[in-house]
Amino acid sequence: xxxxxxxxxxxxxxxxxxxxxxxxxxxxxxxxxxxxxxxxxxxxxxxxxxxxxxxxxxxxxxxxxxxxxxxxxxxxxxxxxxxxxxxxxxxxxxxxxxxxxxxxxxxxxxxxxxxxxxxxxxxxxxxxxxxxxxxxxxxxxxxxxxxxxxxxxxxxxxxxxxxxxxxxxxxxxxxxxxxxxxxxxxxxxxxxxxxxxxxxxxxxxxxxxxxxxxxxxxxxxxxxxxxxxxxxxxxxxxxxxxxxxxxxxxxxxxxxxxxxxxxxxxxxxxxxxxxxxxxxxxxxxxxxxxxxxxxxxxxxxxxxxxxxxxxxxxxxxxxxxxxxxxxxxxxxxxxxxxxxxxxxxxxxxxxxxxxxxxxxxxxxxxxxxxxxxxxxxxxxxxxxxxxxxxxxxxxxxxxxxxxxxxxxxxxxxxxxxxxxxxxxxxxxxxxxxxxxxx
Amino acid sequence: xxxxxxxxxxxxxxxxxxxxxxxxxxxxxxxxxxxxxxxxxxxxxxxxxxxxxxxxxxxxxxxxxxxxxxxxxxxxxxxxxxxxxxxxxxxxxxxxxxxxxxxxxxxxxxxxxxxxxxxxxxxxxxxxxxxxxxxxxxxxxxxxxxxxxxxxxxxxxxxxxxxxxxxxxxxxxxxxxxxxxxxxxxxxxxxxxxxxxxxxxxxxxxxxxxxxxxxxxxxxxxxxxxxxxxxxxxxxxxxxxxxxxxxxxxxxxxxxxxxxxxxxxxxxxxxxxxxxxxxxxxxxxxxxxxxxxxxxxxxxxxxxxxxxxxxxxxxxxxxxxxxxxxxxxxxxxxxxxxxxxxxxxxxxxxxxxxxxxxxxxxxxxxxxxxxxxxxxxxxxxxxxxxxxxxxxxxxxxxxxxxxxxxxxxxxxxxxxxxxxxxxxxxxxxxxxxxxxxx
Numbered sequence: 001x002x003x004x005x006x007x008x009x010x011x012x013x014x015x016x017x018x019x020x021x022x023x024x025x026x027x028x029x030x031x032x033x034x035x036x037x038x039x040x041x042x043x044x045x046x047x048x049x050x051x052x053x054x055x056x057x058x059x060x061x062x063x064x065x066x067x068x069x070x071x072x073x074x075x076x077x078x079x080x081x082x083x084x085x086x087x088x089x090x091x092x093x094x095x096x097x098x099x100x101x102x103x104x105x106x107x108x109x110x111x112x113x114x115x116x117x118x119x120x121x122x123x124x125x126x127x128x129x130x131x132x133x134x135x136x137x138x139x140x141x142x143x144x145x146x147x148x149x150x151x152x153x154x155x156x157x158x159x160x161x162x163x164x165x166x167x168x169x170x171x172x173x174x175x176x177x178x179x180x181x182x183x184x185x186x187x188x189x190x191x192x193x194x195x196x197x198x199x200x201x202x203x204x205x206x207x208x209x210x211x212x213x214x215x216x217x218x219x220x221x222x223x224x225x226x227x228x229x230x231x232x233x234x235x236x237x238x239x240x241x242x243x244x245x246x247x248x249x250x251x252x253x254x255x256x257x258x259x260x261x262x263x264x265x266x267x268x269x270x271x272x273x274x275x276x277x278x279x280x281x282x283x284x285x286x287x288x289x290x291x292x293x294x295x296x297x298x299x300x301x302x303x304x305x306x307x308x309x310x311x312x313x314x315x316x317x318x319x320x321x322x323x324x325x326x327x328x329x330x331x332x333x334x335x336x337x338x339x340x341x342x343x344x345x346x347x348x349x350x351x352x353x354x355x356x357x358x359x360x361x362x363x364x365x366x367x368x369x370x371x372x373x374x375x376x377x378x379x380x381x382x383x384x385x386x387x388x389x390x391x392x393x394x395x396x397x398x399x400x401x402x403x404x405x406x407x408x409x410x411x412x413x414x415x416x417x418x419x420x421x422x423x424x425x426x427x428x429x430x431x432x433x434x435x436x437x438x
Numbered sequence: 439x440x441x442x443x444x445x446x447x448x449x450x451x452x453x454x455x456x457x458x459x460x461x462x463x464x465x466x467x468x469x470x471x472x473x474x475x476x477x478x479x480x481x482x483x484x485x486x487x488x489x490x491x492x493x494x495x496x497x498x499x500x501x502x503x504x505x506x507x508x509x510x511x512x513x514x515x516x517x518x519x520x521x522x523x524x525x526x527x528x529x530x531x532x533x534x535x536x537x538x539x540x541x542x543x544x545x546x547x548x549x550x551x552x553x554x555x556x557x558x559x560x561x562x563x564x565x566x567x568x569x570x571x572x573x574x575x576x577x578x579x580x581x582x583x584x585x586x587x588x589x590x591x592x593x594x595x596x597x598x599x600x601x602x603x604x605x606x607x608x609x610x611x612x613x614x615x616x617x618x619x620x621x622x623x624x625x626x627x628x629x630x631x632x633x634x635x636x637x638x639x640x641x642x643x644x645x646x647x648x649x650x651x652x653x654x655x656x657x658x659x660x661x662x663x664x665x666x667x668x669x670x671x672x673x674x675x676x677x678x679x680x681x682x683x684x685x686x687x688x689x690x691x692x693x694x695x696x697x698x699x700x701x702x703x704x705x706x707x708x709x710x711x712x713x714x715x716x717x718x719x720x721x722x723x724x725x726x727x728x729x730x731x732x733x734x735x736x737x738x739x740x741x742x743x744x745x746x747x748x749x750x751x752x753x754x755x756x757x758x759x760x761x762x763x764x765x766x767x768x769x770x771x772x773x774x775x776x777x778x779x780x781x782x783x784x785x786x787x788x789x790x791x792x793x794x795x796x797x798x799x800x801x802x803x804x805x806x807x808x809x810x811x812x813x814x815x816x817x818x819x820x821x822x823x824x825x826x827x828x829x830x831x832x833x834x835x836x837x838x839x840x841x842x843x844x845x846x847x848x849x850x851x852x853x854x855x856x857x858x859x860x861x862x863x864x865x866x867x868x869x870x871x872x873x874x875x876x
Binding site: 041042043067068069070071072098100101102103105134135136137194195197236237238239240241309310311312315316318319321323324325326328329330331332333334335336337339340342344357360361362364365366369384386387390424425426427429430431432433434435 | 479480481505506507508509510536538539540541543572573574575632633635674675676677678679747748749750753754756757759761762763764766767768769770771772773774775778780782795798799800802803804807822824825828862863864865867868869870871872873
């Protein structure tokens, strides 16, 4: 699925590669500001980064997709309205607090949009707000407004890196992917890293292009691209209240080949989606499940998700334990609960290219067990380090490779094929989410 | 939901209470045998316990419910056939290997039933087989047949404790619950402890009664009792391939009051279901979610399960962190994905009796935060102990209390109410399932 097969030996090598990918398309500038504040609901100060993405002139050509969570954040409610506006000139993003169901949340976001617009010479309705972080807390509106001039003053073209670094929360590293098409480019950034089973889009993704594709074409292409990228991943089965993917065109470069544009956009989305999984909270193995010969794509995707979301199988992968019984359990659980009439007599399973199940029974022996353990170990991103003061922390801050635990599920029931990505369930995930307030 | 509110200060006190509950109904005997064997698929020896439950004479009055997992174990396939037989005389249970999709699995189970029947003077079709443990491995049939005479020789009336202890795998302690009705009794035993979101029944539950209730009445009562007990719990959202609940009557005592019988049966099932959660793999907090004012019971149950299965919320509970944003996320995720038209404007949430959400927004302040932390700590079964050689192990082998994390979800959309039980997500769960092959 990924367009690359990258290997990084250290953080510096990864950062250098990111920098090489980060050239902003024409017509965009980014700037950030970082400040400390005291949350209303918490006893001690916290830090927040504002990230501003600005177009040199407002564009009519923009697209956005948002979470299907039924209790969405205020920026999602506003963002859906912005889709009906004539043009968009900027995106203002904050991390740390997601502004979800907080009293006065919509008014707070609108006030920030208004002040951003005033500083940039726009209307408030030309600014798309985005927030990520703790759910339930209220935005420190006055602190944000106080920091906005610094973000505006920092606006610069050239590199998207400041924005890629500004939007993160528990991410271990920034995520940037690009594609060059004709004389233009498509550049996207993403943040993860938990509460990720996007139902429409992943947490925060911004994709910028200078290729001139009209609004209707952008929106259709984004919908299709999201379907086969962000909607096929799951870190922990939890669907964020803030999922957003926005695509903005500065329309500086003529686009002669819409098919090539959509192909490139889809690849950028897939690469970013895979990056989000690879840097999922606590993820030490990326699990790639290729479901084939399914009756429908919907069935294939749901079955793949059931596998990457099965806690016992995820734990086995974390332990480099080829407990394939738990894989079969996950398949049977999904089919039994959601499609009990399905014929599983032609079910065929491979793990790491090794056949483990066919003709209705397991195909196991000690030699295969050895091969499966080796496959799991080769796909490990890093070995778990002993906890410090009871807390397990990721041992890397860069992605050392792009290898996955490879699972192939053939159903023999039809023509549909979908590939789904997920991660293992580790002590690092529990530490991230239980051992302190994220 | 539980009929009791027990507190145990140590293992001895818990065992003494179990013994007081364990008197076998008239007409039943239990016996066990333990032995070592070399699994075909593994490099080192393992230990297995056989548990035999025998009626003094075969009964026509029996009921059983099985997993809805679409890839069930051989004993499930055979058990469904046994439901059509005229009578049942014994149950033979093994732990360690669950006999799921193993080559020749059905033949292996039938051979064991045949040998059990020969020793007891029954037909093979009068023996119900049950297996739990590793999925994918093959049963050591010859070793089991070699150990059967020892189990038969150990058969004794009086106490169900040997069976309650014989069927466990990763359970920390045996589970026994009883109800006395008229001059008879209902006594049940259960094993957990992972791969628990029963879809029909929980892993292995055997309920014995001497009350004379005919087959049709038993089966109807069991179906209803399971619906509001085992089908409302989830440890980890994984549905076992071996879930079984069997109810056998020796028909020794006249049953004058079927309503009282079903009420008592339901209570035994609910108590056992709650016990299974309390002793779920790695569970340090039991989470009780009372969903009220839902449009339908199906919606209420599914929403409750979505909450107890949301990994981020489970981790927060493990950390005594009242991260109620993750609770709201879980509700929004479920509704957004499965019932997007649902009106959530009257959603009202309490945690530990404290209002945390109403009128569409969070109702939080630092004082409430303190109260919520205190509630979570009071519901903790034991504090996490530092890992030894990287492995987290439960710090208790008895249930110190029956307090739960109390969540109340009122929807304002109808008359339905369902209570669901689940557990937190802890380092102990990950260690149990990732740090070594269970």
